[in-house]
Amino acid sequence: MQQVKAVIARAEGAPVELVTINVPDPGQGEAVVKIQSCGVCHTDLHYREGGINDEFPFLLGHEAAGVVEAVGPDVTSVAPGDFVVLNWRAVCGSCRACNRGEPQYCFATFNATQKMTLEDGTELSPALGIGAFAEKTLVAAGQCTKVDPSARPAAVGLLGCGVMAGIGAAINTGGATRGRSVAVIGCGGVGMAAIAGAALAGSSPIIAVDIDPKKLEQAKTMGATHTVDSSATDAVEEIRRIAAETYPGAEGADIVVEAVGRPETWKQAFYARDLAGTVVLVGVPTPDMKVPDLPLIDVFGRGGALKSSWYGDCLPSRDFPMLVDLYQQGRLDLDVFVSEEIGIGDIEAAFEKMHRGEVLRSVVVL
The missing domain is CATH 3.90.180.10 (Medium-chain alcohol dehydrogenases, catalytic domain)
Structure with missing residues:
Protein backbone atom coordinates (compact mmCIF):
# COMPACT_ATOMS: atom_id res chain seq x y z
CA MET A 1 0.00 0.00 0.00
CA CYS A 161 -14.76 10.37 -21.43
CA GLY A 162 -16.11 13.54 -23.05
CA VAL A 163 -14.24 13.63 -26.35
CA MET A 164 -14.86 9.94 -26.99
CA ALA A 165 -18.52 10.36 -26.04
CA GLY A 166 -18.98 13.14 -28.60
CA ILE A 167 -16.99 11.61 -31.46
CA GLY A 168 -18.65 8.26 -30.86
CA ALA A 169 -22.13 9.77 -30.69
CA ALA A 170 -21.69 11.15 -34.20
CA ILE A 171 -19.87 8.24 -35.82
CA ASN A 172 -20.60 5.07 -33.85
CA THR A 173 -24.17 5.79 -32.71
CA GLY A 174 -25.40 8.22 -35.34
CA GLY A 175 -23.63 6.72 -38.35
CA ALA A 176 -22.19 10.01 -39.61
CA THR A 177 -20.49 9.60 -42.96
CA ARG A 178 -20.16 11.21 -46.39
CA GLY A 179 -23.47 12.21 -47.91
CA ARG A 180 -25.20 12.72 -44.57
CA SER A 181 -25.99 15.97 -42.81
CA VAL A 182 -25.41 16.38 -39.06
CA ALA A 183 -26.75 18.90 -36.58
CA VAL A 184 -25.38 19.17 -33.04
CA ILE A 185 -27.46 20.89 -30.36
CA GLY A 186 -25.26 22.12 -27.53
CA CYS A 187 -21.64 23.14 -28.10
CA GLY A 188 -19.96 22.23 -24.84
CA GLY A 189 -17.07 19.78 -24.78
CA VAL A 190 -19.13 16.76 -25.86
CA GLY A 191 -21.00 18.69 -28.54
CA MET A 192 -17.76 20.09 -29.94
CA ALA A 193 -16.37 16.57 -30.08
CA ALA A 194 -19.48 15.43 -31.97
CA ILE A 195 -18.86 18.21 -34.50
CA ALA A 196 -15.23 17.11 -34.83
CA GLY A 197 -16.39 13.52 -35.29
CA ALA A 198 -18.85 14.47 -38.02
CA ALA A 199 -16.11 16.42 -39.79
CA LEU A 200 -13.72 13.49 -39.48
CA ALA A 201 -16.36 11.25 -41.07
CA GLY A 202 -16.84 13.65 -44.01
CA SER A 203 -20.41 14.68 -43.23
CA SER A 204 -21.82 17.90 -44.65
CA PRO A 205 -23.45 20.19 -43.80
CA ILE A 206 -22.51 20.17 -40.12
CA ILE A 207 -24.79 22.51 -38.20
CA ALA A 208 -23.83 23.74 -34.72
CA VAL A 209 -26.62 25.01 -32.45
CA ASP A 210 -26.10 26.95 -29.22
CA ILE A 211 -27.07 30.18 -27.46
CA ASP A 212 -23.48 31.34 -26.90
CA PRO A 213 -21.92 33.22 -29.85
CA LYS A 214 -18.40 32.42 -28.63
CA LYS A 215 -19.11 28.70 -28.67
CA LEU A 216 -20.62 28.96 -32.14
CA GLU A 217 -17.49 30.69 -33.42
CA GLN A 218 -15.35 27.95 -31.91
CA ALA A 219 -17.61 25.32 -33.47
CA LYS A 220 -16.51 26.57 -36.88
CA THR A 221 -12.90 25.71 -36.02
CA MET A 222 -14.06 22.18 -35.15
CA GLY A 223 -15.64 21.64 -38.55
CA ALA A 224 -19.10 23.18 -38.37
CA THR A 225 -20.17 24.52 -41.77
CA HIS A 226 -23.14 26.45 -40.35
CA THR A 227 -24.08 27.87 -36.95
CA VAL A 228 -27.47 28.62 -35.41
CA ASP A 229 -28.03 30.91 -32.42
CA SER A 230 -31.15 29.31 -30.98
CA SER A 231 -31.74 32.28 -28.66
CA ALA A 232 -32.50 34.40 -31.72
CA THR A 233 -33.69 31.87 -34.32
CA ASP A 234 -36.03 28.88 -34.43
CA ALA A 235 -33.43 26.11 -34.40
CA VAL A 236 -35.71 23.47 -35.93
CA GLU A 237 -36.69 25.62 -38.90
CA GLU A 238 -33.12 26.76 -39.46
CA ILE A 239 -31.72 23.23 -39.40
CA ARG A 240 -34.39 22.19 -41.90
CA ARG A 241 -33.60 25.14 -44.16
CA ILE A 242 -29.86 24.50 -44.16
CA ALA A 243 -30.27 20.77 -44.77
CA ALA A 244 -32.60 21.40 -47.70
CA GLU A 245 -30.08 23.77 -49.30
CA THR A 246 -27.68 20.86 -49.75
CA TYR A 247 -30.20 18.05 -50.18
CA PRO A 248 -33.34 19.43 -51.89
CA GLY A 249 -36.44 17.93 -50.35
CA ALA A 250 -34.80 17.15 -47.02
CA GLU A 251 -37.01 17.88 -44.02
CA GLY A 252 -34.15 18.10 -41.56
CA ALA A 253 -30.69 16.76 -40.85
CA ASP A 254 -29.96 13.08 -41.29
CA ILE A 255 -28.46 12.93 -37.80
CA VAL A 256 -29.19 15.28 -34.90
CA VAL A 257 -26.99 14.92 -31.84
CA GLU A 258 -28.50 16.31 -28.64
CA ALA A 259 -25.58 17.18 -26.36
CA VAL A 260 -27.43 19.17 -23.69
CA GLY A 261 -29.55 16.53 -21.96
CA ARG A 262 -32.81 18.45 -21.59
CA PRO A 263 -36.34 17.57 -22.73
CA GLU A 264 -36.71 20.87 -24.62
CA THR A 265 -33.62 20.36 -26.73
CA TRP A 266 -34.36 16.66 -27.25
CA LYS A 267 -37.75 17.67 -28.66
CA GLN A 268 -36.00 20.13 -30.98
CA ALA A 269 -33.73 17.31 -32.13
CA PHE A 270 -36.75 15.07 -32.77
CA TYR A 271 -38.39 17.58 -35.11
CA ALA A 272 -35.15 18.82 -36.68
CA ARG A 273 -34.24 15.43 -38.19
CA ASP A 274 -35.14 14.32 -41.66
CA LEU A 275 -37.71 11.62 -42.34
CA ALA A 276 -36.07 8.30 -41.39
CA GLY A 277 -33.36 10.35 -39.67
CA THR A 278 -31.64 9.60 -36.38
CA VAL A 279 -31.72 11.41 -33.04
CA VAL A 280 -28.78 10.70 -30.73
CA LEU A 281 -29.07 11.67 -27.06
CA VAL A 282 -25.58 12.03 -25.57
CA GLY A 283 -26.29 14.92 -23.18
CA VAL A 284 -26.83 13.56 -19.67
CA PRO A 285 -30.28 14.31 -18.20
CA THR A 286 -31.07 14.46 -14.50
CA PRO A 287 -33.26 11.74 -12.96
CA ASP A 288 -36.32 14.00 -12.75
CA MET A 289 -36.46 14.78 -16.48
CA LYS A 290 -39.10 13.11 -18.66
CA VAL A 291 -39.41 12.43 -22.38
CA PRO A 292 -41.41 15.37 -23.74
CA ASP A 293 -45.04 14.92 -24.73
CA LEU A 294 -45.03 13.90 -28.41
CA PRO A 295 -47.95 12.77 -30.56
CA LEU A 296 -47.36 9.06 -31.12
CA ILE A 297 -48.33 9.53 -34.77
CA ASP A 298 -45.28 11.80 -35.15
CA VAL A 299 -43.02 9.11 -33.70
CA PHE A 300 -44.52 6.61 -36.13
CA GLY A 301 -44.82 8.90 -39.11
CA ARG A 302 -41.29 10.29 -39.14
CA GLY A 303 -39.68 6.85 -38.95
CA GLY A 304 -35.98 6.59 -38.29
CA ALA A 305 -34.34 5.99 -34.94
CA LEU A 306 -34.25 7.57 -31.48
CA LYS A 307 -31.03 6.50 -29.80
CA SER A 308 -29.05 7.18 -26.68
CA SER A 309 -25.27 7.04 -26.81
CA TRP A 310 -23.52 5.57 -23.77
CA TYR A 311 -19.82 6.49 -23.91
CA GLY A 312 -20.17 7.07 -27.66
CA ASP A 313 -20.83 3.32 -28.09
CA CYS A 314 -17.05 3.01 -28.06
CA LEU A 315 -14.78 0.02 -27.68
CA PRO A 316 -11.71 1.55 -26.01
CA SER A 317 -9.26 -1.09 -27.25
CA ARG A 318 -10.34 -0.32 -30.82
CA ASP A 319 -11.15 3.39 -30.73
CA PHE A 320 -8.57 4.97 -28.40
CA PRO A 321 -5.43 3.88 -30.31
CA MET A 322 -7.06 4.80 -33.65
CA LEU A 323 -8.01 8.29 -32.49
CA VAL A 324 -4.61 8.87 -30.90
CA ASP A 325 -3.01 7.89 -34.22
CA LEU A 326 -5.23 10.39 -36.03
CA TYR A 327 -4.22 13.02 -33.48
CA GLN A 328 -0.54 12.24 -34.00
CA GLN A 329 -1.04 12.54 -37.78
CA GLY A 330 -2.61 15.98 -37.39
CA ARG A 331 -6.00 14.80 -38.63
CA LEU A 332 -7.82 15.17 -35.30
Whole structure:
Protein backbone atom coordinates (compact mmCIF):
# COMPACT_ATOMS: atom_id res chain seq x y z
CA MET A 1 0.00 0.00 0.00
CA GLN A 2 1.13 3.58 -0.63
CA GLN A 3 -0.16 7.02 0.28
CA VAL A 4 -0.78 9.74 -2.32
CA LYS A 5 -2.49 13.11 -2.64
CA ALA A 6 -5.98 13.09 -4.16
CA VAL A 7 -9.15 15.18 -4.47
CA ILE A 8 -12.37 13.98 -2.87
CA ALA A 9 -15.96 15.12 -2.50
CA ARG A 10 -16.82 14.42 1.13
CA ALA A 11 -20.47 15.51 1.14
CA GLU A 12 -23.15 16.69 -1.27
CA GLY A 13 -22.47 20.21 -2.50
CA ALA A 14 -19.42 20.68 -0.28
CA PRO A 15 -16.21 22.08 -1.79
CA VAL A 16 -13.76 19.41 -2.88
CA GLU A 17 -10.80 18.64 -0.63
CA LEU A 18 -7.17 17.73 -1.33
CA VAL A 19 -6.33 14.89 1.08
CA THR A 20 -4.04 11.92 1.53
CA ILE A 21 -5.46 8.55 0.50
CA ASN A 22 -4.31 4.93 0.70
CA VAL A 23 -3.81 3.06 -2.60
CA PRO A 24 -3.50 -0.73 -2.20
CA ASP A 25 -0.96 -2.76 -4.11
CA PRO A 26 -2.62 -4.28 -7.19
CA GLY A 27 -4.32 -7.62 -6.72
CA GLN A 28 -5.78 -10.07 -9.21
CA GLY A 29 -6.84 -8.29 -12.40
CA GLU A 30 -5.75 -4.87 -11.10
CA ALA A 31 -3.21 -2.17 -11.95
CA VAL A 32 -1.82 0.90 -10.22
CA VAL A 33 -1.44 3.85 -12.61
CA LYS A 34 0.64 6.96 -12.01
CA ILE A 35 -1.59 9.76 -13.30
CA GLN A 36 -0.09 12.37 -15.63
CA SER A 37 -3.25 14.28 -16.55
CA CYS A 38 -6.97 14.28 -15.84
CA GLY A 39 -9.72 16.43 -17.36
CA VAL A 40 -12.34 18.18 -15.23
CA CYS A 41 -15.64 16.77 -16.55
CA HIS A 42 -19.27 17.65 -15.82
CA THR A 43 -19.70 14.12 -14.49
CA ASP A 44 -17.30 14.90 -11.64
CA LEU A 45 -19.45 17.89 -10.74
CA HIS A 46 -22.55 15.64 -10.88
CA TYR A 47 -20.86 13.33 -8.37
CA ARG A 48 -20.05 16.24 -6.05
CA GLU A 49 -23.64 17.49 -6.25
CA GLY A 50 -25.10 14.05 -5.47
CA GLY A 51 -26.54 13.72 -8.98
CA ILE A 52 -25.12 10.21 -9.57
CA ASN A 53 -25.66 8.52 -6.21
CA ASP A 54 -25.05 9.17 -2.51
CA GLU A 55 -22.04 6.91 -1.96
CA PHE A 56 -19.86 9.65 -0.46
CA PRO A 57 -16.98 10.25 -0.11
CA PHE A 58 -16.12 10.18 -3.82
CA LEU A 59 -12.63 10.09 -5.28
CA LEU A 60 -13.19 12.34 -8.28
CA GLY A 61 -11.64 12.38 -11.76
CA HIS A 62 -11.86 9.94 -14.66
CA GLU A 63 -10.65 11.53 -17.97
CA ALA A 64 -7.09 10.46 -17.45
CA ALA A 65 -3.81 9.36 -18.98
CA GLY A 66 -0.81 7.98 -17.17
CA VAL A 67 1.80 5.27 -16.87
CA VAL A 68 1.22 1.81 -15.41
CA GLU A 69 3.33 1.47 -12.26
CA ALA A 70 2.44 -2.05 -11.13
CA VAL A 71 0.06 -4.86 -12.08
CA GLY A 72 -1.46 -7.87 -10.35
CA PRO A 73 0.16 -11.28 -10.74
CA ASP A 74 -2.24 -12.51 -13.45
CA VAL A 75 -2.33 -9.35 -15.62
CA THR A 76 -0.95 -9.72 -19.17
CA SER A 77 -2.81 -6.98 -21.09
CA VAL A 78 -0.59 -4.19 -19.72
CA ALA A 79 2.79 -4.01 -18.04
CA PRO A 80 4.68 -1.51 -15.89
CA GLY A 81 5.87 1.38 -18.05
CA ASP A 82 2.95 1.27 -20.51
CA PHE A 83 1.41 4.65 -21.34
CA VAL A 84 -2.37 4.29 -21.07
CA VAL A 85 -5.61 6.19 -21.34
CA LEU A 86 -8.07 5.06 -18.66
CA ASN A 87 -11.56 3.97 -19.65
CA TRP A 88 -14.74 3.15 -17.81
CA ARG A 89 -15.80 0.37 -20.19
CA ALA A 90 -13.64 -2.59 -19.18
CA VAL A 91 -15.59 -5.17 -21.14
CA CYS A 92 -16.42 -8.43 -19.38
CA GLY A 93 -16.07 -10.74 -22.38
CA SER A 94 -18.90 -13.02 -21.31
CA CYS A 95 -22.22 -11.13 -21.31
CA ARG A 96 -24.77 -11.38 -24.12
CA ALA A 97 -23.35 -8.35 -25.94
CA CYS A 98 -19.78 -9.64 -25.76
CA ASN A 99 -20.78 -13.16 -26.79
CA ARG A 100 -22.58 -11.89 -29.89
CA GLY A 101 -19.51 -9.91 -30.95
CA GLU A 102 -20.69 -6.47 -29.79
CA PRO A 103 -18.49 -5.70 -26.77
CA GLN A 104 -19.06 -1.98 -27.33
CA TYR A 105 -22.50 -2.58 -25.79
CA CYS A 106 -21.17 -4.42 -22.72
CA PHE A 107 -22.98 -3.29 -19.58
CA ALA A 108 -21.20 -5.75 -17.28
CA THR A 109 -18.03 -3.70 -17.14
CA PHE A 110 -15.82 -4.13 -14.11
CA ASN A 111 -13.61 -2.12 -11.78
CA ALA A 112 -10.88 -2.81 -9.24
CA THR A 113 -11.99 -5.16 -6.47
CA GLN A 114 -9.99 -3.56 -3.68
CA LYS A 115 -10.97 -0.20 -2.28
CA MET A 116 -8.88 2.92 -1.96
CA THR A 117 -9.45 4.61 1.40
CA LEU A 118 -8.93 7.73 3.43
CA GLU A 119 -6.17 7.58 6.05
CA ASP A 120 -8.73 6.55 8.68
CA GLY A 121 -9.85 3.57 6.58
CA THR A 122 -13.05 5.11 5.17
CA GLU A 123 -13.68 3.52 1.77
CA LEU A 124 -13.77 5.81 -1.26
CA SER A 125 -16.10 5.56 -4.26
CA PRO A 126 -13.99 6.30 -7.35
CA ALA A 127 -15.77 8.33 -10.05
CA LEU A 128 -16.79 5.94 -12.86
CA GLY A 129 -14.61 3.32 -11.20
CA ILE A 130 -11.45 5.33 -11.88
CA GLY A 131 -10.79 8.17 -9.41
CA ALA A 132 -7.96 9.97 -11.20
CA PHE A 133 -7.74 13.34 -9.45
CA ALA A 134 -4.89 11.61 -7.66
CA GLU A 135 -1.18 11.11 -7.99
CA LYS A 136 -1.87 7.39 -8.42
CA THR A 137 -5.01 5.29 -8.68
CA LEU A 138 -6.03 1.63 -8.57
CA VAL A 139 -8.12 0.33 -11.48
CA ALA A 140 -9.03 -2.91 -13.20
CA ALA A 141 -6.36 -3.77 -15.75
CA GLY A 142 -9.08 -3.78 -18.43
CA GLN A 143 -9.58 -0.07 -17.77
CA CYS A 144 -6.08 0.63 -19.11
CA THR A 145 -5.84 1.14 -22.88
CA LYS A 146 -2.33 1.32 -24.31
CA VAL A 147 -1.73 4.15 -26.80
CA ASP A 148 1.22 5.84 -28.50
CA PRO A 149 3.55 6.88 -25.63
CA SER A 150 4.73 9.98 -27.50
CA ALA A 151 1.25 11.54 -27.42
CA ARG A 152 0.53 14.53 -25.17
CA PRO A 153 -1.17 13.21 -22.00
CA ALA A 154 -3.33 16.31 -21.41
CA ALA A 155 -4.88 15.94 -24.87
CA VAL A 156 -5.29 12.18 -25.29
CA GLY A 157 -6.51 11.67 -21.74
CA LEU A 158 -9.73 13.45 -22.74
CA LEU A 159 -10.59 10.43 -24.88
CA GLY A 160 -11.33 8.75 -21.56
CA CYS A 161 -14.76 10.37 -21.43
CA GLY A 162 -16.11 13.54 -23.05
CA VAL A 163 -14.24 13.63 -26.35
CA MET A 164 -14.86 9.94 -26.99
CA ALA A 165 -18.52 10.36 -26.04
CA GLY A 166 -18.98 13.14 -28.60
CA ILE A 167 -16.99 11.61 -31.46
CA GLY A 168 -18.65 8.26 -30.86
CA ALA A 169 -22.13 9.77 -30.69
CA ALA A 170 -21.69 11.15 -34.20
CA ILE A 171 -19.87 8.24 -35.82
CA ASN A 172 -20.60 5.07 -33.85
CA THR A 173 -24.17 5.79 -32.71
CA GLY A 174 -25.40 8.22 -35.34
CA GLY A 175 -23.63 6.72 -38.35
CA ALA A 176 -22.19 10.01 -39.61
CA THR A 177 -20.49 9.60 -42.96
CA ARG A 178 -20.16 11.21 -46.39
CA GLY A 179 -23.47 12.21 -47.91
CA ARG A 180 -25.20 12.72 -44.57
CA SER A 181 -25.99 15.97 -42.81
CA VAL A 182 -25.41 16.38 -39.06
CA ALA A 183 -26.75 18.90 -36.58
CA VAL A 184 -25.38 19.17 -33.04
CA ILE A 185 -27.46 20.89 -30.36
CA GLY A 186 -25.26 22.12 -27.53
CA CYS A 187 -21.64 23.14 -28.10
CA GLY A 188 -19.96 22.23 -24.84
CA GLY A 189 -17.07 19.78 -24.78
CA VAL A 190 -19.13 16.76 -25.86
CA GLY A 191 -21.00 18.69 -28.54
CA MET A 192 -17.76 20.09 -29.94
CA ALA A 193 -16.37 16.57 -30.08
CA ALA A 194 -19.48 15.43 -31.97
CA ILE A 195 -18.86 18.21 -34.50
CA ALA A 196 -15.23 17.11 -34.83
CA GLY A 197 -16.39 13.52 -35.29
CA ALA A 198 -18.85 14.47 -38.02
CA ALA A 199 -16.11 16.42 -39.79
CA LEU A 200 -13.72 13.49 -39.48
CA ALA A 201 -16.36 11.25 -41.07
CA GLY A 202 -16.84 13.65 -44.01
CA SER A 203 -20.41 14.68 -43.23
CA SER A 204 -21.82 17.90 -44.65
CA PRO A 205 -23.45 20.19 -43.80
CA ILE A 206 -22.51 20.17 -40.12
CA ILE A 207 -24.79 22.51 -38.20
CA ALA A 208 -23.83 23.74 -34.72
CA VAL A 209 -26.62 25.01 -32.45
CA ASP A 210 -26.10 26.95 -29.22
CA ILE A 211 -27.07 30.18 -27.46
CA ASP A 212 -23.48 31.34 -26.90
CA PRO A 213 -21.92 33.22 -29.85
CA LYS A 214 -18.40 32.42 -28.63
CA LYS A 215 -19.11 28.70 -28.67
CA LEU A 216 -20.62 28.96 -32.14
CA GLU A 217 -17.49 30.69 -33.42
CA GLN A 218 -15.35 27.95 -31.91
CA ALA A 219 -17.61 25.32 -33.47
CA LYS A 220 -16.51 26.57 -36.88
CA THR A 221 -12.90 25.71 -36.02
CA MET A 222 -14.06 22.18 -35.15
CA GLY A 223 -15.64 21.64 -38.55
CA ALA A 224 -19.10 23.18 -38.37
CA THR A 225 -20.17 24.52 -41.77
CA HIS A 226 -23.14 26.45 -40.35
CA THR A 227 -24.08 27.87 -36.95
CA VAL A 228 -27.47 28.62 -35.41
CA ASP A 229 -28.03 30.91 -32.42
CA SER A 230 -31.15 29.31 -30.98
CA SER A 231 -31.74 32.28 -28.66
CA ALA A 232 -32.50 34.40 -31.72
CA THR A 233 -33.69 31.87 -34.32
CA ASP A 234 -36.03 28.88 -34.43
CA ALA A 235 -33.43 26.11 -34.40
CA VAL A 236 -35.71 23.47 -35.93
CA GLU A 237 -36.69 25.62 -38.90
CA GLU A 238 -33.12 26.76 -39.46
CA ILE A 239 -31.72 23.23 -39.40
CA ARG A 240 -34.39 22.19 -41.90
CA ARG A 241 -33.60 25.14 -44.16
CA ILE A 242 -29.86 24.50 -44.16
CA ALA A 243 -30.27 20.77 -44.77
CA ALA A 244 -32.60 21.40 -47.70
CA GLU A 245 -30.08 23.77 -49.30
CA THR A 246 -27.68 20.86 -49.75
CA TYR A 247 -30.20 18.05 -50.18
CA PRO A 248 -33.34 19.43 -51.89
CA GLY A 249 -36.44 17.93 -50.35
CA ALA A 250 -34.80 17.15 -47.02
CA GLU A 251 -37.01 17.88 -44.02
CA GLY A 252 -34.15 18.10 -41.56
CA ALA A 253 -30.69 16.76 -40.85
CA ASP A 254 -29.96 13.08 -41.29
CA ILE A 255 -28.46 12.93 -37.80
CA VAL A 256 -29.19 15.28 -34.90
CA VAL A 257 -26.99 14.92 -31.84
CA GLU A 258 -28.50 16.31 -28.64
CA ALA A 259 -25.58 17.18 -26.36
CA VAL A 260 -27.43 19.17 -23.69
CA GLY A 261 -29.55 16.53 -21.96
CA ARG A 262 -32.81 18.45 -21.59
CA PRO A 263 -36.34 17.57 -22.73
CA GLU A 264 -36.71 20.87 -24.62
CA THR A 265 -33.62 20.36 -26.73
CA TRP A 266 -34.36 16.66 -27.25
CA LYS A 267 -37.75 17.67 -28.66
CA GLN A 268 -36.00 20.13 -30.98
CA ALA A 269 -33.73 17.31 -32.13
CA PHE A 270 -36.75 15.07 -32.77
CA TYR A 271 -38.39 17.58 -35.11
CA ALA A 272 -35.15 18.82 -36.68
CA ARG A 273 -34.24 15.43 -38.19
CA ASP A 274 -35.14 14.32 -41.66
CA LEU A 275 -37.71 11.62 -42.34
CA ALA A 276 -36.07 8.30 -41.39
CA GLY A 277 -33.36 10.35 -39.67
CA THR A 278 -31.64 9.60 -36.38
CA VAL A 279 -31.72 11.41 -33.04
CA VAL A 280 -28.78 10.70 -30.73
CA LEU A 281 -29.07 11.67 -27.06
CA VAL A 282 -25.58 12.03 -25.57
CA GLY A 283 -26.29 14.92 -23.18
CA VAL A 284 -26.83 13.56 -19.67
CA PRO A 285 -30.28 14.31 -18.20
CA THR A 286 -31.07 14.46 -14.50
CA PRO A 287 -33.26 11.74 -12.96
CA ASP A 288 -36.32 14.00 -12.75
CA MET A 289 -36.46 14.78 -16.48
CA LYS A 290 -39.10 13.11 -18.66
CA VAL A 291 -39.41 12.43 -22.38
CA PRO A 292 -41.41 15.37 -23.74
CA ASP A 293 -45.04 14.92 -24.73
CA LEU A 294 -45.03 13.90 -28.41
CA PRO A 295 -47.95 12.77 -30.56
CA LEU A 296 -47.36 9.06 -31.12
CA ILE A 297 -48.33 9.53 -34.77
CA ASP A 298 -45.28 11.80 -35.15
CA VAL A 299 -43.02 9.11 -33.70
CA PHE A 300 -44.52 6.61 -36.13
CA GLY A 301 -44.82 8.90 -39.11
CA ARG A 302 -41.29 10.29 -39.14
CA GLY A 303 -39.68 6.85 -38.95
CA GLY A 304 -35.98 6.59 -38.29
CA ALA A 305 -34.34 5.99 -34.94
CA LEU A 306 -34.25 7.57 -31.48
CA LYS A 307 -31.03 6.50 -29.80
CA SER A 308 -29.05 7.18 -26.68
CA SER A 309 -25.27 7.04 -26.81
CA TRP A 310 -23.52 5.57 -23.77
CA TYR A 311 -19.82 6.49 -23.91
CA GLY A 312 -20.17 7.07 -27.66
CA ASP A 313 -20.83 3.32 -28.09
CA CYS A 314 -17.05 3.01 -28.06
CA LEU A 315 -14.78 0.02 -27.68
CA PRO A 316 -11.71 1.55 -26.01
CA SER A 317 -9.26 -1.09 -27.25
CA ARG A 318 -10.34 -0.32 -30.82
CA ASP A 319 -11.15 3.39 -30.73
CA PHE A 320 -8.57 4.97 -28.40
CA PRO A 321 -5.43 3.88 -30.31
CA MET A 322 -7.06 4.80 -33.65
CA LEU A 323 -8.01 8.29 -32.49
CA VAL A 324 -4.61 8.87 -30.90
CA ASP A 325 -3.01 7.89 -34.22
CA LEU A 326 -5.23 10.39 -36.03
CA TYR A 327 -4.22 13.02 -33.48
CA GLN A 328 -0.54 12.24 -34.00
CA GLN A 329 -1.04 12.54 -37.78
CA GLY A 330 -2.61 15.98 -37.39
CA ARG A 331 -6.00 14.80 -38.63
CA LEU A 332 -7.82 15.17 -35.30
CA ASP A 333 -7.08 18.21 -33.16
CA LEU A 334 -7.36 17.13 -29.54
CA ASP A 335 -5.25 20.02 -28.24
CA VAL A 336 -8.08 22.44 -29.01
CA PHE A 337 -10.17 20.82 -26.27
CA VAL A 338 -7.59 21.72 -23.61
CA SER A 339 -8.65 25.20 -22.51
CA GLU A 340 -6.15 25.35 -19.65
CA GLU A 341 -3.74 23.22 -17.66
CA ILE A 342 -4.16 23.45 -13.88
CA GLY A 343 -2.80 21.96 -10.69
CA ILE A 344 -4.49 19.37 -8.52
CA GLY A 345 -5.45 22.09 -6.04
CA ASP A 346 -7.36 24.15 -8.62
CA ILE A 347 -10.31 21.84 -9.28
CA GLU A 348 -12.96 23.79 -7.36
CA ALA A 349 -12.16 26.90 -9.42
CA ALA A 350 -12.28 24.78 -12.59
CA PHE A 351 -15.80 23.64 -11.67
CA GLU A 352 -16.87 27.29 -11.53
CA LYS A 353 -15.35 28.04 -14.94
CA MET A 354 -17.05 24.98 -16.40
CA HIS A 355 -20.39 25.98 -14.87
CA ARG A 356 -20.07 29.43 -16.46
CA GLY A 357 -19.24 27.89 -19.84
CA GLU A 358 -15.81 29.51 -19.99
CA VAL A 359 -13.84 26.35 -20.85
CA LEU A 360 -14.13 23.20 -22.92
CA ARG A 361 -11.84 21.38 -20.52
CA SER A 362 -9.60 22.34 -17.66
CA VAL A 363 -7.00 19.61 -17.40
CA VAL A 364 -5.17 18.75 -14.18
CA VAL A 365 -1.50 18.05 -14.95
CA LEU A 366 0.51 16.15 -12.33
